[in-house]
Amino acid sequence: MTARPARADRLAAIHERCAAAAGGRWHSYLTLFGEAVVDVDPDAVVVAASVQKVAIACAVLAAVDRGELALTDTVELTAxxxxxxxxxxxxxxxxGDRLTAAHLLVALVTGSDNTAVRLIGRLLPGPRINDFLAAQGFRHTRVQPLPADERRFFLGTTTARETHELLRRLGSGTLLSPAGTGTVLRAMRWAQPGYCDGVRRDLPSAQRRRVAVKHGADEDCRHEVGIVFDADDVPAATFVFLADRLPDPDDYGGTHPAVRAHARLGRALLDAVDG
Structure with missing residues (x-):
């Protein structure tokens, strides 16, 4: 058996053990060097929670690429x-601040800021975000516009397979312009401050910088998605771990069983990428 299949089998076994220990329902899709390693219920439509903020950021930057928005466009932060x-x-x-689209994108992705979602809706309404996602071929990844005001929206739904494909295209540079790609990935890879309770928890600083992540938590959901880069800064693994119907819905910290599972999977992912 070659080294890569051995790594793939090991990762699949670790995912199975971690998911079983955390409980709930897992919907996961993981590729390593282009090979599908974990494929668990990837087409289930689930609450996207804050992982949807990556899709929203990509929709905004696609509008920038088309010349419909500028990163210097501003919106007023009202109460x-x-x-x-x-x-x-x-x-x-x-x-009363006026915040640029560039500022809001960083707040959205690195800080997972809920207020940034509302402000972005003033620049790019929910239906236009959904138009972008539909044009990319995604059927289930959608925000949910409010009937009374289409500039307000909830984060909506996605699937593990569609989120994986969005991340794969983002990492390969085929979803956005080079400038737009760099904007999203810089925000996802930033760890000081940034989300480090999950996949990046047990990684030293140098390895944390090689992992682009976005987490999401809402009631009984705990999600984490992202891209792992190799030592040459090339995307080597793309992972989507979506889990719902989990225990301890009031625990949003690093002690949650699913977040502990993400930490174990993150260490295993870096080891697999580095051999």
């Missing part, structure tokens, strides 16, 4: 657009 939850914009003591 009625503030959303609680993840991010930092809602922590301000006063509002």
């Amino acid at each position: 009625e657009l503030v959303a609680d939850g993840t991010g930092t914009l809602h922590l301000q003591a006063a509002f």
